[in-house]
Amino acid sequence: MTRLSVPIVTLAVVLVGVAxxxxxAQEGNPLIAVGQEQYDDLRFEEALQTMSAALVRAGNTEQxxxxxxxxxxxxxLALGREEEAAGAYRKLLAIRQDYSxxxxxxxxxxxxxxxVGEQWEAEGRxxxxxxxxxxxxxxxxxxxxxxxxxxxxxxxxxxxxxVASVVLAYRQGSDDVFTRLDTRFADGRYVATIPGDxxxxxxxxxxxxGLDATGLPVASRGDVAAPLRVAVPAPSSSIFAQWWFxxxxxxxxxxxxxxxxxxxxxxxxxxxxxxxxxxxx
Numbered sequence: 001m002t003r004l005s006v007p008i009v010t011l012a013v014v015l016v017g018v019a020x021x022x023x024x025a026q027e028g029n030p031l032i033a034v035g036q037e038q039y040d041d042l043r044f045e046e047a048l049q050t051m052s053a054a055l056v057r058a059g060n061t062e063q064x065x066x067x068x069x070x071x072x073x074x075x076x077l078a079l080g081r082e083e084e085a086a087g088a089y090r091k092l093l094a095i096r097q098d099y100s101x102x103x104x105x106x107x108x109x110x111x112x113x114x115x116v117g118e119q120w121e122a123e124g125r126x127x128x129x130x131x132x133x134x135x136x137x138x139x140x141x142x143x144x145x146x147x148x149x150x151x152x153x154x155x156x157x158x159x160x161x162x163v164a165s166v167v168l169a170y171r172q173g174s175d176d177v178f179t180r181l182d183t184r185f186a187d188g189r190y191v192a193t194i195p196g197d198x199x200x201x202x203x204x205x206x207x208x209x210g211l212d213a214t215g216l217p218v219a220s221r222g223d224v225a226a227p228l229r230v231a232v233p234a235p236s237s238s239i240f241a242q243w244w245f246x247x248x249x250x251x252x253x254x255x256x257x258x259x260x261x262x263x264x265x266x267x268x269x270x271x272x273x274x275x276x277x278x279x280x281x
Contacts, residue, residue, distance in 0.1 A: 029054050029064045031225055035071055039078075047075050049169070049178060052209065053223030055216070066095045072216070077109060086116045087214025093120050094127030131160040134219035136208050143231040144204065149196040150230060153189040154208045154221060162218050163210040168192035169224070170206035172199070178206075178224060201234040 031054035038047035054060075055068050069092035076085035092099055100117070101110050120126070135157035144150045156163050169178035179198075183190035194204060206229075207222030222228040 028059070028061055029057055029068070031057065032064065032067055032071070034225075035068075035075075039071060039075055044075055044079050045177060047071070048079070049224040051075060052217045053207075053220065053225050056209075056218070056220040056223065062095055066092060066099070069095065070099075073113070074109070077112060081215070082112070084215040085112070087212070087216045089113055089116045090120050090214075091127060091216065093117060094125070094130075097125070131162055134158045134160075134162055134210055136166075136210055136219050136221040138208055138221045138228075140228045141230055143233060144199055146200055146232055146235070147196045148199060150194040150199055150204065151191060152194065152206065152208075153191045154183075155189050156210060156219075158210075162212050164213040165211050166190040167209050167211065168194075168206060169209060169227075170194050170198070170204060171227075172204055173202070174205055178227075183208075199232055201232045203232055204230045206230070 031050055035047045035050035035054060038044075038050055051068055051072050055065070055072070060068070069088050072088035073085050073092060076082075076088060101113050136154050137157065138152070138154040141150065141152075152168060154166065156166065166183045168181045168183055170181070171178045181192045181194075183192040185191075190208070194206065198204070205227035207220055207224070207227045209217050209223075210219040212218050
């Protein structure tokens with residue numbers, strides 16, 4: 001289970017000025033503007049989830065992808081995750097070969113991206129042309145029982161061998177930040193289990209995400225803005241579903257039967273004593 005934290009030193013650098021302008025984030029994909037706003041508010045973990053979802057959304061234009069990779073590069077670096085930041089920046093350069101951070105970007109960030117760009121050039125500008133798309137095959141279970149773990153699995157269609165790992169992101173309800181779990185590979189499927197402690201009414205939301213060797217998402221099934229859902233029914237509130245009702249009803253029936261027998265025994269005549277009928281519905 002992975003949880004992110006933001007070093008205070010990193011925040012200080014970010015506040016000097018590293019983010020692309022919010023006005024430049026208004027592209028065709030609506031998640032880009034949401035991710036930019038989260039980044040500007042220093043909500044880096046949320047921005048990362050949103051931009052990862054934006055990256056694998058269908059219909060992205062070249063400009064959309066360039067903006068997404070730029071935001072991902074800055075967000076990863078703000079979180080101190082240099083390997084992923086370098087991967088995102090290299091993908092950006094494959095789309096915009098002449099891109100470079102502006103003078104308003106903090107020196108530490110400019111130096112980092114300059115080193116990545118030099119290495120990318122030295123390697124012959126890898127990433128061109130773009131590789132084949134990746135598909136994630138998965139069917140959601142209709143519902144789950146409260147407190148019971150949910151095992152979920154997915155299969156990957158990956159002609160170019162881009163996927164290095166698959167994660168499952170989940171949350172209880174629809175308000176919390178998603179928790180990410182590493183999957184395990186077994187029998188041709190990627191499998192992860194949502195703990196029973198996190199399975200409670202009314203639902204659990206989740207999505208699968210395929211990552212390349214640098215940790216960047218290349219495919220998803222569901223995403224942070226449109227997650228998959230498993231219903232978790234609440235226990236019935238009907239009186240007939242309560243254990244104390246049936247214990248009390250059993251005691252009442254037993255008492256009525258005993259009382260009927262005693263009454264019958266007290267009738268001294270030898271005639272027909274009658275029949276006591278008790279209907280329990």
